[in-house]
Amino acid sequence: MISNFKNSISLFVGVLFVILIAILQFKSFNIKNNTNPYPISWDVYGYYLFLPATFIYNDLGLENNEWINKTREEYKPSTTFYQVTQGEGGKKTIVYNIGYAFIYAPGFFIANGLATSLGYDKDGFSKPYQVSLILTAFIFSLIGIFMFRKICLRFFPDKISALLMVFILIGSNYFFQSIYDGIMPHNLLFTINCFIIWYTIKWHEKRTLANILLLGFFIGFATICRPTELLWILLPLLWKINSLKEFIQKLKSLIKNYIHLILAIIVFIGIIFIQFFYYKYTSGNYFILNLHNEGFSFLDPYTFDFLFSYKKGWLLYTPIMLFGIFGFYFLYRQNKSIWLALFSYFIINLYVTSSWECWWYATSFSQRPMVETYAMMLFPLGFFLKWQINQKTIVKYSLFSVLLLLVLFNLFQTWQFNKGIIHGERMTKEYYWSIFGLLEPNPSYEKYLSVDRFSISPINNNDYYKNEIFFNDFDDLTENIVDSISISGNKSFLLSQEVPFSPTFEVKYTDLTHKSYLWVNASVWVYLLSPYTESNSSIVVSVESKGKSYKYESSNYEKLNIEPFKWSKIELNFLTPYIRHKDDIIKAYFWNMGNKPVIIDDFKVTVYEPKIDYN
Numbered sequence: 273m274i275s276n277f278k279n280s281i282s283l284f285v286g287v288l289f290v291i292l293i294a295i296l297q298f299k300s301f302n303i304k305n306n307t308n309p310y311p312i313s314w315d316v317y318g319y320y321l322f323l324p325a326t327f328i329y330n331d332l333g334l335e336n337n338e339w340i341n342k343t344r345e346e347y348k349p350s351t352t353f354y355q356v357t358q359g360e361g362g363k364k365t366i367v368y369n370i371g372y373a374f375i376y377a378p379g380f381f382i383a384n385g386l387a388t389s390l391g392y393d394k395d396g397f398s399k400p401y402q403v404s405l406i407l408t409a410f411i412f413s414l415i416g417i418f419m420f421r422k423i424c425l426r427f428f429p430d431k432i433s434a435l436l437m438v439f440i441l442i443g444s445n446y447f448f449q450s451i452y453d454g455i456m457p458h459n460l461l462f463t464i465n466c467f468i469i470w471y472t473i474k475w476h477e478k479r480t481l482a483n484i485l486l487l488g489f490f491i492g493f494a495t496i497c498r499p500t501e502l503l504w505i506l507l508p509l510l511w512k513i514n515s516l517k518e519f520i521q522k523l524k525s526l527i528k529n530y531i532h533l534i535l536a537i538i539v540f541i542g543i544i545f546i547q548f549f550y551y552k553y554t555s556g557n558y559f560i561l562n563l564h565n566e567g568f569s570f571l572d573p574y575t576f577d578f579l580f581s582y583k584k585g586w587l588l589y590t591p592i593m594l595f596g597i598f599g600f601y602f603l604y605r606q607n608k609s610i611w612l613a614l615f616s617y618f619i620i621n622l623y624v625t626s627s628w629e630c631w632w633y634a635t636s637f638s639q640r641p642m643v644e645t646y647a648m649m650l651f652p653l654g655f656f657l658k659w660q661i662n663q664k665t666i667v668k669y670s671l672f673s674v675l676l677l678l679v680l681f682n683l684f685q686t687w688q689f690n691k692g693i694i695h696g697e698r699m700t701k702e703y704y705w706s707i708f709g710l711l712e713p714n715p716s717y718e719k720y721l722s723v724d725r726f727s728i729s730p731i732n733n734n735d736y737y738k739n740e741i742f743f744n745d746f747d748d749l750t751e752n753i754v755d756s757i758s759i760s761g762n763k764s765f766l767l768s769q770e771v772p773f774s775p776t777f778e779v780k781y782t783d784l785t786h787k788s789y790l791w792v793n794a795s796v797w798v799y800l801l802s803p804y805t806e807s808n809s810s811i812v813v814s815v816e817s818k819g820k821s822y823k824y825e826s827s828n829y830e831k832l833n834i835e836p837f838k839w840s841k842i843e844l845n846f847l848t849p850y851i852r853h854k855d856d857i858i859k860a861y862f863w864n865m866g867n868k869p870v871i872i873d874d875f876k877v878t879v880y881e882p883k884i885d886y887n
Contacts, residue, residue: 282425282433310349312397323376328396416459416463426473444638472507476511503620507613586642591681602655637686691713700722735882735884739879743877744774776860781856788885790858796811799871801869804834804836807829810829811827812860823849
């Protein structure tokens with residue numbers, strides 16, 4: 273009773289935060305509105321799709337297009353079906369990991385049991401399923417908040433624990449993720465990682481079979497949610513380790529209790545094999561390295577941009593974590609036994625996370641993959657606060673005032689993001705300082721945003737430097753040429769089933785510009801020998817990294833109404849994506865994909881470099 277009273281401040285903060293989540297989260301996910309009618313959409317659709325496919329349609333391999341097309345047309349979860357890729361034998365493989373489906377499952381089964389009696393379709397996507405997903409994520413977040421508090425109280429007094437809850441749960445982008453993006457993975461992983469930390473602590477206090485089995489379970493569970501979460505194994509491995517001698521002693525202890533260790537490994541492997549068996553069922557392989565378009569760039573990570581860029585810098589948009597990083601010094605000074613485990617995880621995870629080629633992680637506020645790490649950032653920040661409260665009054669309250677201002681600053685920037693003042697992907701230095709402190713969006717400042725990568729606007733020559741970088745009239749070729757017809761010169765080029773590709777133009781992006789983007793205009797004169805409906809061919813422009821295309825566009829005859837036996841000019845305007853590596857190349861060529869011959873001539877590539885580039 274006395275203990276509960278002593279810990280009442282952190283409990284009060286936790287309860288208030290849960291109430292705040294409940295109010296704001298359900299307000300933001302009003303499924304009657306027009307802006308966000310269905311929470312099961314985009315990436316969440318991919319995480320969730322395992323459940324209706326398995327338990328309603330008995331179609332884990334997504335072989336039956338009828339129900340997929342019907343539900344996609346009715347609920348419109350995304351503009352394209354990017355969540356899956358082609359598998360083996362007519363099956364499709366979901367590119368997202370299976371773990372989150374287990375988190376969503378309780379709500380799914382409840383909704384599945386109630387849908388018909390409530391007057392809704394039992395299709396996996398009607399209103400009961402949408403609401404159940406929000407409720408399930410909310411409950412899982414609630415569990416994480418109180419597990420976080422529990423860990424805080426194990427190391428710090430109630431007042432510091434309460435401050436940690438305010439500074440991390442409200443003063444960081446956890447606030448945004450839990451309230452406005454609660455069904456996304458990051459705050460869910462935060463909860464799982466709290467359990468990993470808790471059972472790491474419990475197992476080092478009392479090495480029971482139950483504690484090590486639960487530790488193996490939660491590390492395995494985190495891994496099938498996001499493979500990089502396997503790095504959390506560093507915590508139990510290095511916890512309470514200060515030297516090589518202590519590490520060897522820990523290994524000897526594990527070997528001595530080998531039965532416990534083997535059983536924990538079996539639990540861990542059993543969990544991750546759920547993912548492997550799914551891959552085997554749909555693709556024919558137990559292991560698939562990466563199903564996404566992006567990959568890791570370990571030799572050339574984006575760590576500086578990840579931390580400090582105006583585009584999405586973690587420490588710019590979540591500055592309170594500067595004190596968390598600074599706190600590792602105080603953690604080392606006050607509790608060396610856990611410093612190595614926590615600091616090793618932080619550094620390696622930062623390196624891995626910032627090596628992802630889409631390091632800004634799409635439309636999001638701050639760096640969302642760091643949210644799941646806040647389960648361990650409580651330690652360095654907590655030991656910093658422990659040091660702070662013992663300083664002289666002016667130092668103590670000055671630092672406290674700065675931290676409190678950073679909490680308010682986070683709330684304000686979160687509000688700006690929700691108002692559309694802070695952009696989710698196109699932030700620049702010029703735009704950031706133009707809108708700093710604004711209470712309403714100001715369209716006059718949008719010119720400072722980085723280029724809209726989805727733009728289809730025509731090229732305005734006044735804003736660009738024009739440079740023709742390639743021209744081929746095929747007059748110098750001796751093979752696959754036609755010398756009886758041409759638009760200029762003496763020859764043209766014949767494409768057929770045997771020769772489907774024209775000579776390819778390719779150039780390294782950095783040989784053209786150091787600006788953040790280019791418009792590429794590719795044009796060619798085409799002479800069709802059959803109606804365009806039978807001539808499946810097009811101009812192609814792509815950007816490639818390490819031999820793999822990450823943006824690809826082609827022209828479409830249907831929009832041009834080209835007549836056969838007549839020269840027609842076709843063009844393709846291509847906006848380069850965010851360039852991943854300095855050696856990435858731009859390619860342009862003509863591709864005859866059909867079985868009818870096509871003649872082309874005067875293939876030209878022109879680039880438009882922006883005169884002013886905000887990046």
